[in-house]
Amino acid sequence: MKAAKKLYNSFYSKSTVLAFLLLLILASIVFRDKNFLTTANIFNILLKAAKNGGFLALGMTFVILCGEIDLSVGAVFALSGVVMGLTGQVNPWLGLFCGILVGVASGLTIGVLVTKMRISSWIASLAMMFALRGLILIIARKSVVISGAVLTFAGAKVLKRVVPGMQSGIPILIFLLFLITFLCMYLSRNTKFGMGMYAVGGNQEAARMMGIDVDRIKIKAFAGCGLIAALSGVLLASSSGSAALSAGNSYETYAIAMCAIGGVKLSGGEGKFSGTFFGILIYFIINTIFTYLPTGISVHWQSVIMGLLVLFSVGMQSEVLRHIKIGKKKEL
Amino acid sequence: MVKIKRDYIQIAMLLFFVILNSLFTPNFFRIGNFNNIITQMCPTILCGMGMTLVISTGGIDISVGSVMAMAGVLTAKLMPVTGLVPAVMAALAASVLVGCFAGIMVGKLRLQAMVITLGLMLGIRGLAQVLCGGRDIYFNKLGETGKALSLWGTYKIGGQIPVQIVPMAIAVLLVWILVEKTVLGRQIQAVGDNIKSSSLAGINTSLVLMIVYAASSMFAGLAGIFQAAKVSVAAGSSLGQMAELDAIAAVVIGGTPMSGGKASVSGTLIGALIMQMITLTCVMNNIPDQYAQVFKALMIVFAVFIQRKQVK
Numbered sequence: 001m002k003a004a005k006k007l008y009n010s011f012y013s014k015s016t017v018l019a020f021l022l023l024l025i026l027a028s029i030v031f032r033d034k035n036f037l038t039t040a041n042i043f044n045i046l047l048k049a050a051k052n053g054g055f056l057a058l059g060m061t062f063v064i065l066c067g068e069i070d071l072s073v074g075a076v077f078a079l080s081g082v083v084m085g086l087t088g089q090v091n092p093w094l095g096l097f098c099g100i101l102v103g104v105a106s107g108l109t110i111g112v113l114v115t116k117m118r119i120s121s122w123i124a125s126l127a128m129m130f131a132l133r134g135l136i137l138i139i140a141r142k143s144v145v146i147s148g149a150v151l152t153f154a155g156a157k158v159l160k161r162v163v164p165g166m167q168s169g170i171p172i173l174i175f176l177l178f179l180i181t182f183l184c185m186y187l188s189r190n191t192k193f194g195m196g197m198y199a200v201g202g203n204q205e206a207a208r209m210m211g212i213d214v215d216r217i218k219i220k221a222f223a224g225c226g227l228i229a230a231l232s233g234v235l236l237a238s239s240s241g242s243a244a245l246s247a248g249n250s251y252e253t254y255a256i257a258m259c260a261i262g263g264v265k266l267s268g269g270e271g272k273f274s275g276t277f278f279g280i281l282i283y284f285i286i287n288t289i290f291t292y293l294p295t296g297i298s299v300h301w302q303s304v305i306m307g308l309l310v311l312f313s314v315g316m317q318s319e320v321l322r323h324i325k326i327g328k329k330k331e332l
Numbered sequence: 333m334v335k336i337k338r339d340y341i342q343i344a345m346l347l348f349f350v351i352l353n354s355l356f357t358p359n360f361f362r363i364g365n366f367n368n369i370i371t372q373m374c375p376t377i378l379c380g381m382g383m384t385l386v387i388s389t390g391g392i393d394i395s396v397g398s399v400m401a402m403a404g405v406l407t408a409k410l411m412p413v414t415g416l417v418p419a420v421m422a423a424l425a426a427s428v429l430v431g432c433f434a435g436i437m438v439g440k441l442r443l444q445a446m447v448i449t450l451g452l453m454l455g456i457r458g459l460a461q462v463l464c465g466g467r468d469i470y471f472n473k474l475g476e477t478g479k480a481l482s483l484w485g486t487y488k489i490g491g492q493i494p495v496q497i498v499p500m501a502i503a504v505l506l507v508w509i510l511v512e513k514t515v516l517g518r519q520i521q522a523v524g525d526n527i528k529s530s531s532l533a534g535i536n537t538s539l540v541l542m543i544v545y546a547a548s549s550m551f552a553g554l555a556g557i558f559q560a561a562k563v564s565v566a567a568g569s570s571l572g573q574m575a576e577l578d579a580i581a582a583v584v585i586g587g588t589p590m591s592g593g594k595a596s597v598s599g600t601l602i603g604a605l606i607m608q609m610i611t612l613t614c615v616m617n618n619i620p621d622q623y624a625q626v627f628k629a630l631m632i633v634f635a636v637f638i639q640r641k642q643v644k
Binding site for chain 2: 131
């Protein structure tokens with residue numbers, strides 16, 4: 001019982017979980033003749049989330065919790081795949097290492113620019129985005145083909161013939177998505193660094209007076225974000241067998257939106273990785289629903305709905321509304 | 333004194349680029365080149381003026397690019413039915429409505445500006461794409477009114493100066509007067525400095541914020557219409573893409589702090605000019621686009637870094 005309660009508490013962002021369940025039930029009722037709620041389709045949604053930038057939202061959560069922003073994740077996503085493909089031709093292990101190193105390096109650079117040189121993270125990461133997009137075109141002329149057993153590891157599937165409906169096995173990308181989510185949850189809840197992030201995002205000056213090394217925590221958060229973005233790019237390139245130069249275009253916007261839907265406060269200090277995880281799922285369920293709709297409806301409504309969802313999910317967080325509901329309107 | 337010093341460093345940077353260009357760039361001092369600068373700067377200046385106001389209240393408006401697209405597409409859609417001027421008016425009214433909505437959410441409900449405008453950015457971009465049905469609207473297929481709107485982007489005053497200078501000059505002048513000479517301008521900066529104390533001092537903060545966001549959206553709508561007119565096509569997916577980032581960069585290079593409380597209109601003008609100079613230096617010296625991007629990034633960081641030290 002205690003364990004169950006603990007598990008429940010760790011998924012505290014109730015409204016997000018509720019929205020997720022609601023969406024899932026609604027979709028399965030509306031599309032019941034098209035087999036929406038089948039094992040294969042659910043795994044398909046998870047795979048889509050793991051491939052198309054779901055990880056980026058997890059990384060972004062680190063930075064947003066510290067009260068900063070990172071616009072360069074989409075560019076890192078593309079660059080890491082390209083670097084992996086190019087250096088992987090020399091040695092596959094070197095390729096994996098360099099691909100991920102790119103993300104850490106760019107994250108560290110942004111962190112130093114923001115903390116030591118006191119440049120707004122909007123500008124620092126925007127400049128990094130321009131620079132990395134340029135760099136991609138400098139080092140590669142066309143998309144890089146990725147081959148070899150080591151480099152295409154993420155395309156592998158495991159547990160063949162174990163789960164009903166998934167005879168050909170479950171892609172390991174899905175396990176990685178869960179693994180990294182749990183890792184992030186552990187980091188944010190059980191470590192000094194995680195607690196520090198909330199303190200810095202909540203009130204930077206207070207955190208500094210408490211003796212927290214604010215700069216160090218911010219740099220770590222940026223590096224973590226870069227690391228996860230690079231990992232995500234490496235995984236996409238590895239599972240699809242090629243690294244496209246324009247991959248991840250405007251994914252940074254979607255990553256921020258997933259965080260917002262997941263109940264992460266964008267001014268920092270509040271929010272959970274479990275919330276972000278459900279935010280990611282909600283995003284990709286809507287994305288999948290649009291492939292089920294009849295052809296007369298424009299796919300661009302998807303963007304409209306996503307925008308409304310972001311507005312709605314933050315609107316619910318408003319302090320003013322909360323006070324009206326209770327019946328005592330406080331002076332804010 | 334400090335203010336003069338800060339302006340001085342921006343002008344010094346601008347001068348640095350002008351001198352650099354006059355030494356290395358062939359044909360830099362051609363009138364055609366200056367006309368090019370004016371046409372290309374138009375959306376950044378227009379959005380930047382609104383963005384200066386928004387950032388000086390401590391907020392941010394990342395929906396301007398999408399509002400540009402919506403205004404452009406809406407004008408192109410309504411034009412054949414209603415004629416040119418009503419269509420432009422309707423598009424501007426729609427933009428102002430979007431801004432008012434953002435202002436109410438930020439001012440009345442005290443939500444974070446970034447999330448609200450992010451939601452609007454996604455939503456309005458989608459709306460623009462739905463409106464134009466996934467296809468670009470070419471003005472030359474719209475008959476006489478299409479030609480008339482194209483003139484808004486290609487007409488040259490006296491056969492020389494591009495028409496874009498008119499909205500730019502009006503916008504800069506209006507916002508400068510607003511910030512420097514009016515009570516509302518004082519109130520905007522007060523709200524950015526400390527929203528609680530300015531509320532206690534009797535400023536209607538939610539009204540001020542609504543006006544600011546509405547102004548930002550209106551300028552964005554105007555920028556969208558002029559940009560669409562310049563290229564003679566309204567494309568829901570590509571019009572105004574990244575415009576918000578250009579505008580933010582111009583504002584920050586211009587010395588308006590992201591934390592709010594201070595608006596520097598002349599700074600934003602110079603910031604936009606510096607950005608344009610960087611692009612121009614790369615383009616006119618045949619530096620490949622990919623290297624130009626890296627160069628641009630370095631220059632932005634450098635410009636902001638110098639700013640920061642001077643302010644401290």
